[in-house]
Amino acid sequence: MKFDLSKISQPTLLLDKERVINNIARMREKAQQGNVLFRPHFKTHQSAEIGEWFRQNGTNKITVSSLRMAEYFAKNGWQDITLAFPVNIRAIDKINEIAKRIRLNLLVENVEGVEFLGHNLQTPVSIYIKVDTGLNRTGVWWQNTELVEAIVSICQKSKMLEFAGLLTHSGHSYRIQANINEIYSQTAQRLNELKSAIKKKFNVPCLLSIGDTPCCRTLESFEGIDEIRPGNFVFFDVMQHQLNVCAEEEIAIALACPVVAKHENRQQIVVHGGAVHLSESSMPYKNGSEHFGFIVNLSENDGWGKSMADSYVRAISQEHGIIQAGESLFTQTKVGDLIGILPVHSCLAANLMCEYLSSDGQYIKMLGG
Amino acid sequence: MKFDLSKISQPTLLLDKERVINNIARMREKAQQGNVLFRPHFKTHQSAEIGEWFRQNGTNKITVSSLRMAEYFAKNGWQDITLAFPVNIRAIDKINEIAKRIRLNLLVENVEGVEFLGHNLQTPVSIYIKVDTGLNRTGVWWQNTELVEAIVSICQKSKMLEFAGLLTHSGHSYRIQANINEIYSQTAQRLNELKSAIKKKFNVPCLLSIGDTPCCRTLESFEGIDEIRPGNFVFFDVMQHQLNVCAEEEIAIALACPVVAKHENRQQIVVHGGAVHLSESSMPYKNGSEHFGFIVNLSENDGWGKSMADSYVRAISQEHGIIQAGESLFTQTKVGDLIGILPVHSCLAANLMCEYLSSDGQYIKMLGG
Numbered sequence: 001m002k003f004d005l006s007k008i009s010q011p012t013l014l015l016d017k018e019r020v021i022n023n024i025a026r027m028r029e030k031a032q033q034g035n036v037l038f039r040p041h042f043k044t045h046q047s048a049e050i051g052e053w054f055r056q057n058g059t060n061k062i063t064v065s066s067l068r069m070a071e072y073f074a075k076n077g078w079q080d081i082t083l084a085f086p087v088n089i090r091a092i093d094k095i096n097e098i099a100k101r102i103r104l105n106l107l108v109e110n111v112e113g114v115e116f117l118g119h120n121l122q123t124p125v126s127i128y129i130k131v132d133t134g135l136n137r138t139g140v141w142w143q144n145t146e147l148v149e150a151i152v153s154i155c156q157k158s159k160m161l162e163f164a165g166l167l168t169h170s171g172h173s174y175r176i177q178a179n180i181n182e183i184y185s186q187t188a189q190r191l192n193e194l195k196s197a198i199k200k201k202f203n204v205p206c207l208l209s210i211g212d213t214p215c216c217r218t219l220e221s222f223e224g225i226d227e228i229r230p231g232n233f234v235f236f237d238v239m240q241h242q243l244n245v246c247a248e249e250e251i252a253i254a255l256a257c258p259v260v261a262k263h264e265n266r267q268q269i270v271v272h273g274g275a276v277h278l279s280e281s282s283m284p285y286k287n288g289s290e291h292f293g294f295i296v297n298l299s300e301n302d303g304w305g306k307s308m309a310d311s312y313v314r315a316i317s318q319e320h321g322i323i324q325a326g327e328s329l330f331t332q333t334k335v336g337d338l339i340g341i342l343p344v345h346s347c348l349a350a351n352l353m354c355e356y357l358s359s360d361g362q363y364i365k366m367l368g369g
Numbered sequence: 370m371k372f373d374l375s376k377i378s379q380p381t382l383l384l385d386k387e388r389v390i391n392n393i394a395r396m397r398e399k400a401q402q403g404n405v406l407f408r409p410h411f412k413t414h415q416s417a418e419i420g421e422w423f424r425q426n427g428t429n430k431i432t433v434s435s436l437r438m439a440e441y442f443a444k445n446g447w448q449d450i451t452l453a454f455p456v457n458i459r460a461i462d463k464i465n466e467i468a469k470r471i472r473l474n475l476l477v478e479n480v481e482g483v484e485f486l487g488h489n490l491q492t493p494v495s496i497y498i499k500v501d502t503g504l505n506r507t508g509v510w511w512q513n514t515e516l517v518e519a520i521v522s523i524c525q526k527s528k529m530l531e532f533a534g535l536l537t538h539s540g541h542s543y544r545i546q547a548n549i550n551e552i553y554s555q556t557a558q559r560l561n562e563l564k565s566a567i568k569k570k571f572n573v574p575c576l577l578s579i580g581d582t583p584c585c586r587t588l589e590s591f592e593g594i595d596e597i598r599p600g601n602f603v604f605f606d607v608m609q610h611q612l613n614v615c616a617e618e619e620i621a622i623a624l625a626c627p628v629v630a631k632h633e634n635r636q637q638i639v640v641h642g643g644a645v646h647l648s649e650s651s652m653p654y655k656n657g658s659e660h661f662g663f664i665v666n667l668s669e670n671d672g673w674g675k676s677m678a679d680s681y682v683r684a685i686s687q688e689h690g691i692i693q694a695g696e697s698l699f700t701q702t703k704v705g706d707l708i709g710i711l712p713v714h715s716c717l718a719a720n721l722m723c724e725y726l727s728s729d730g731q732y733i734k735m736l737g738g
Contacts, residue, residue: 009460010436043687065688066641067379085688086629088641089705091378109630112704137689138630138639171686260455261478261507270507272435272457276720280649317540318412318716319434319454320506335481336458347687351645352721354737368723368737 002303002359005256005338011273012256013349014340015356015364016303019252020234021053027216027233028057034222039063039082041211041231044347047356047366048076050234063211063229067094072367074102083107084167084211084229086130086138089116099123107167109140114151118158126164127155128209133190134183135171142168142190145197152202165207165226166191166198173214174243176284184215188224214245237346238294242283253356254296254304254340255349257321259333267330268314271339273321278313278341279348285312292316295323296340303359304340313341371672371728374625374707380642381625382718383709384725384733385672388621389603390422396585396602397426403591408432408451410580410600413716416725416735417445419603432580432598436463441736443471452476453536453580453598455499455507458485468492476536478509483520487527495533496524497578502537502559503552511537511559514566521571534576534595535560535567542583543612545653553584557593583614606715607663611652622725623665623673623709624718626690628702636699637683640708642690647682647710648717654681661685664692665709672728673709682710 003014024040031038040054041063051062051073061080064070070081071094082105087095089112098104105126108114114127129151132139140147148166155163170187173180191208198206210216211229217240222228235253236246257273278293285291291314294307310326321341325333333339343349350356354369372383393409400407409423410432420431420442430449433439439450440463451474456464458481467473474495477483483496498520501508509516517535524532539556542549560577567575578596579585585599586609604622605615626642647662654660660683663676679695690710694702702708712718719725723738 009457009463085641086639088378088627088629090627090707094378110704113629116705136635137684137686137691138632141634258457258459260457260482263507265510266505270455272454275648275717279644280717315506317506318720322506335479336485338459348644348649351687 001300003298003300003357004361005298005300008256008338008357009258011258011277013353013356014254014256014298014303015358016252017359019250020050023233023236023250023252024054024057027230028059030216031228036222036225037061037227039209039227039229040234041065041084041229042073043069044231044234045350045366046368047364048073049364051076051078063231067091067098069367070098070104074098079103081105082128082167082229084169087113087117089113092116092120096122099125105164108151109138111147111150111154114154114161118154118161121160124160124162127161128165128167131166131168131191131194133168133170133187135169137169137171139168142194145194148194148198149201152198152204156202156204163204165205165209166194167209167211169211170215171212173212174239176243178214178243180214180218184219187215192224213240214243217245232347235346235350238342238344239281239283248307251342253346253350254298254342255293255353256298256338256340259335259337259339262330262333262335267325267327269323269325269330269333269339271321271323272319273341274316274319276318277349277352278316278321278343279345279352280316281343281345281348283344289314291344292321293341293343295329296342298338298340307342370669372667372669372726373730374667374669377625377707377726378627380627380646382722382725383623383625383667383672384727385621386728388619389419392602392605392619392621393423393426396599397428399585400597405591405594406430406596408578408596408598409603410434410453410598411442412438413600413603414719414735415737416733417442418733420445420447432600436460436467438736439467439473443467448472450474451497451536451598453538456482456486458482461485461489465491468494474533477520478507480516480519480523483523483530487523487530490529493529493531496530497534497536500535500537500560500563502539502556504538504540506538506540508537511563514563517563517567518570521567521573525571525573532573534574534578535563536578536580538580539584540581542581543608545612547583547612549583549587553588556584561593582609583612586614601716604715604719607711607713608650608652617676620711622715622719623667623711624662624722625667625707625709628704628706628708631699631702631704636694636696638692638694638699638702638708640690640692640710641688642710643685643688645687646718646721647685647690647712648714648721649685650712650714650717652713658683660713661690662710662712664698665711667707667709676711
């Protein structure tokens with residue numbers, strides 16, 4: 001038995017352990033074949049226990065997106081952590097505390113940040129420059145060699161700052177109809193141009209790191225890149241599936257939701273499962289409206305199967321999910337049943353739920369849970 | 370001093386206690402003047418301590434939206450709790466556990482639910498029928514007197530089910546350009562028509578309860594209604610302000626966010642403060658795009674002032690907030706500063722943050738924190 005559904009009385013985040021283990025193994029293998037370092041992003045699962053599944057697979061370097069996560073995973077034995085968020089200098093005390101215990105890799109993207117670190121760090125850290133290769137969210141624009149050189153130069157003058165390389169997040173690969181191959185080529189080319197400029201002036205190592213799951217998953221090889229930091233792949237989700245990044249069968253979490261009402265005139269089912277469980281992330285549905293999750297049947301022995309072609313989460317509020325049901329789902333479903341929802345964005349759903357029920361019968365805690 | 374900003378190093382949810390106390394007092398006074406029962410919804414703040422501020426103001430009946438909240442507030446001394454969500458019969462053990470300790474009021478909207486309760490409850494509870502007066506989310510459609518009568522009839526035959534009244538949530542009052550007066554009149558009229566039908570057949574009390582903050586806040590009187598259950602008013606938010614339900618000066622929480630980067634070419638400021646802090650709730654901005662929060666200056670002595678006319682949160686991702694800054698904000702702001710964001714939807718932001726820093730210097734815990 002995968003899940004003892006009879007014991008589930010509240011919205012519960014089910015985790016198919018076999019799928020997670022396979023997702024981890026496949027991505028790690030890909031990194032090995034592509035001859036790149038594998039530094040998975042743990043912001044998706046945020047769980048010490050799931051971290052152990054990575055460790056068993058040979059992972060020893062990780063990525064996180066907040067100091068809180070860095071602290072949590074450092075406490076759980078991770079010795080080499082990249083905090084992939086522009087450094088928050090207000091948190092220097094916590095940074096010093098963590099940097100004393102592990103190898104901490106920080107991101108900078110301005111002179112103020114790196115100078116502040118140089119003056120206030122008590123232990124050496126590795127410094128990556130966050131580079132904007134096209135997403136336009138944050139980072140030094142890849143053509144701004146002047147600023148990049150200024151940062152490297154500050155690192156070279158400081159005993160606390162060891163310049164390590166360039167890091168980018170090509171998050172524009174998440175956009176619908178993005179050309180993922182093209183984005184990868186452009187990203188790699190831009191990072192390498194910048195690296196050449198650095199190498200002309202400085203005798204430093206310069207590792208190149210990328211992070212988005214779409215590129216990491218779909219590319220055949222990682223020419224010109226040294227490290228990948230995908231995160232979402234551990235669970236995948238409907239968004240990645242709709243972006244053609246994963247097969248639906250690879251989605252490894254589903255929210256089990258109790259049915260509380262049925263409305264025949266509009267063929268809708270109301271479940272306990274809303275914005276505080278799934279987040280408000282939505283994607284376009286095939287009928288032109290937006291949806292907040294795909295619907296699956298839950299089974300004790302098999303977990304969940306293929307999503308239903310004619311049913312979807314049409315609306316959510318704080319605690320409610322409104323399922324627009326196909327005829328067969330509507331007819332079969334009774335008040336008190338459980339319905340499974342594949343989340344649109346697994347990182348945000350996991351962050352809200354704080355706990356998983358694994359297919360091996362264990363409840364798995366995460367940061368904040 | 371209201372807030373010791375120098376001690377804030379991470380995204381922190383600031384709470385202006387004076388504003389909260391005023392918001393509570395004003396709504397309670399309104400209920401008293403309108404001669405309706407005041408049963409505030411605690412799903413917005415989810416905090417035992419803030420609950421005490423209500424208690425000090427004379428509140429002794431509350432509303433929650435999940436059994437988890439019912440359990441938490443029952444443990445914190447609340448003796449009369451309405452769980453304003455269609456009953457989840459899978460959770461009957463927990464329902465029985467809580468019903469033994471306090472007066473628990475449950476919502477039903479179908480025969481299956483109420484029959485199940487009749488057979489499985491171990492302690493009597495009060496039953497409200499959830500009525501759909503126009504929102505079309507959930508509840509018995511107000512004209513479906515047949516189903517309502519069937520439910521009342523089941524209650525009458527059971528020792529465990531005490532029929533208490535009709536409850537609705539006119540959530541369509543949250544829609545942009547909703548005519549709140551019209552929605553209220555229609556809601557009250559529909560509930561009263563249904564009540565008349567019940568009274569013709571059954572000799573039962575039939576309390577009428579409404580819940581949306583827009584109606585509760587803006588109506589001058591509550592003719593035809595017995596109870597109000599507003600929740601959001603305790604903090605309000607940018608959504609309520611943009612719906613003309615509250616003044617901006619009444620918004621009682623703001624997220625303090627560390628500035629990590631500035632991008633001059635697009636006049637944007639990047640803060641630590643994203644979807645895991647604010648949620649993804651958005652509203653239309655005056656320039657036609659959507660926004661994820663208004664921007665305020667934070668001050669140690671005064672908390673925060675009026676939002677800036679030319680700056681807003683333009684985009685968010687898991688941890689990042691991207692602020693489109695007006696010239697003066699952009700020029701004044703340095704990396705390492707704190708910027709305040711008024712959330713679009715305070716219920717979801719509070720649910721994510723799990724903790725408040727109050728203007729009296731105390732950290733206030735909440736459920737899950």
